[in-house]
Amino acid sequence: MITIISLALVPIYFVLLLGYTAGKFGVINNTHVGELNTVVMSYALPASLFAATAATPRTDLLSQWPLLVILGCAMMVVYPLWYLLQRKVLGQPSSESALQSLTVALPNYAAAGLPIVVALLGPTHTVPVALAIAAGSLLPSPVTLALLELAAPNKSGSGEQGSRVSRSLQAVSHALLKPIVLAPIAGTLIAMLGWKLPTVASVSLTQIGQAAGGMALFVTGLILSAQRFRLTWNTAMATITVTVAQPLLALGIARMIGAPDDITRIAVLMAALPSGFFGILFGVNAGVASEESGSMVIASTLASVVTLAVTIGWLYSPGATS
Numbered sequence: 001m002i003t004i005i006s007l008a009l010v011p012i013y014f015v016l017l018l019g020y021t022a023g024k025f026g027v028i029n030n031t032h033v034g035e036l037n038t039v040v041m042s043y044a045l046p047a048s049l050f051a052a053t054a055a056t057p058r059t060d061l062l063s064q065w066p067l068l069v070i071l072g073c074a075m076m077v078v079y080p081l082w083y084l085l086q087r088k089v090l091g092q093p094s095s096e097s098a099l100q101s102l103t104v105a106l107p108n109y110a111a112a113g114l115p116i117v118v119a120l121l122g123p124t125h126t127v128p129v130a131l132a133i134a135a136g137s138l139l140p141s142p143v144t145l146a147l148l149e150l151a152a153p154n155k156s157g158s159g160e161q162g163s164r165v166s167r168s169l170q171a172v173s174h175a176l177l178k179p180i181v182l183a184p185i186a187g188t189l190i191a192m193l194g195w196k197l198p199t200v201a202s203v204s205l206t207q208i209g210q211a212a213g214g215m216a217l218f219v220t221g222l223i224l225s226a227q228r229f230r231l232t233w234n235t236a237m238a239t240i241t242v243t244v245a246q247p248l249l250a251l252g253i254a255r256m257i258g259a260p261d262d263i264t265r266i267a268v269l270m271a272a273l274p275s276g277f278f279g280i281l282f283g284v285n286a287g288v289a290s291e292e293s294g295s296m297v298i299a300s301t302l303a304s305v306v307t308l309a310v311t312i313g314w315l316y317s318p319g320a321t322s
Contacts, residue, residue, distance in 0.1 A: 005309050007119045012112050015214050016301065019221025030226040033219060037284050040216050045110060046183035048209030049137060052130035053187030054197050060127050061191055066259040067128055070267040072135045074250045078241065079105035079140050090234070095283075098147035099290040103279035103297060104238045105140050107246070109133045111213045111220070112273045116308075117266070120316055128266045134184035141278060142181055146172045148286040180278075220277035220297065223284065227294040235295045238275075242300040243307040247272035265315045272311040274304040 023030030082104045086097035107113070109132040117129050149170070176182070190197065197205075250271035254264040279293045 005312050009116070009305065009308060011115055012217065013301070013305070015111075015217040016221040016224075019218035019223075020225045021221075022218075023222040023225030028222060030222050033222055033284065036215075036219050036222070037281055040212065040219050041281055041285065042179045044208055044212040044215050046179040047205045048110075048212040049130070049133055049180070050183040050187040051197075051202060051205040051209050052126065053134055053184050054190040054195075055202065056127050056130055056187075056191045058192055058194055061131070061188070064127060064131050064263065066254070066257055066263050067131055067267050067270075068135055069257060070250050070253045070259060070263075071132055071270060072139055073253050074246055074271055075105045075136065075140050077249060078246055079143065082238075082241070093151065095148055095151040095286065095288045096290055096292070098144045098151070099279045099283045099288060099293045100238070100296070102140050102144040102282065103275045103290075103293040104241055105246075106136045106276045106278055107132075107242070107271060107273035108276040108301075109136055109270060109273065110276065110278075111217045113270055114213060116269070116273070116312075120269075120312065125266075128263075128270065130184075132270045134188055136276070136278070137181055137184045141282075142172065142176055142178075144279070144282055145174070145178060145181070148282060148288065149174050151288075152286065216277055216281075220280060223277075223280050224294050224298055227289070227291050229295050229298050230291065231295065231299060232292070234292060235299050238296045239299040239303050242275050242296070243272065243303050247311060269311060269315060272304070272308055274300040274308075 022028045079101045083097050083101040086092040086100055087094065092100070109129060113129045113132060114126065117125055247268045250267050251264065254267055259267065275293075275297045277297060279290065280297060283290045283293065
């Protein structure tokens with residue numbers, strides 16, 4: 001079990017560290033990462049999401065509905081609670097609150113989930129990871145992108161642009177047109193219709209998509225190297241929420257809906273992953289630097305060395321039950 005845990009976790013921290021040291025020691029300029037970020041968010045990750053969801057058999061997608069319910073509910077319970085805490089209690093700006101909420105609510109499915117699941121269960125068990133990524137892309141991600149659009153200065157310079165309702169609708173439409181959101185929607189639709197991608201299309205998408213996980217981790221480390229880490233009470237509370245509260249919430253939801261044991265295990269494992277990097281990368285795209293979100297990613301990633309090992313041992317050791 002120790003070997004399996006090591007194979008699942010060490011590569012993640014290794015690639016993060018590569019990006020962090022490359023930026024810290026000036027090998028790569030860590031203050032101008034817009035182009036690398038575009039490669040990840042507009043090309044590699046969308047291609048990976050589209051290929052993974054489109055290749056999933058419809059029966060497999062339908063049989064995994066409890067996983068979507070568990071992870072979707074867990075994320076959308078944590079997200080608004082954290083947003084309200086930041087906005088109403090701590091008085092943070094809307095954009096900062098949105099980035100923090102996404103960082104806390106959306107685990108690192110894209111970069112950490114796949115290698116961990118493959119190491120534990122084998123390469124044939126990637127469907128839950130694809131669905132987890134799709135859930136994250138379809139639920140908290142568009143909300144965050146819309147909030148960032150609303151918080152952005154009026155580019156027309158002509159004062160308030162229409163009513164707040166029209167601006168909200170415009171922000172949501174812009175968010176839904178992002179490649180990172182459209183890709184899993186299109187892939188899921190193709191899978192549900194029973195269509196099959198041509199082999200040449202699948203191979204082509206895989207060619208760029210296979211760089212998504214490693215590239216995303218590297219860029220995340222690069223961005224984090226330019227930020228100051230501060231272990232505030234807010235960061236500490238976020239880390240506890242990410243690594244302890246959210247997986248327990250997922251377990252509770254799984255029990256409530258009577259999910260099968262195998263789906264319960266994978267759902268709790270997915271919910272126990274450290275904070276994802278979408279909050280950081282969305283912030284870079286929107287020109288908003290959230291030092292707190294970066295600190296949350298660092299703190300939860302470090303804490304998950306212990307919490308993920310405990311979770312994996314609890315869920316998957318011989319004789320263990322969820």
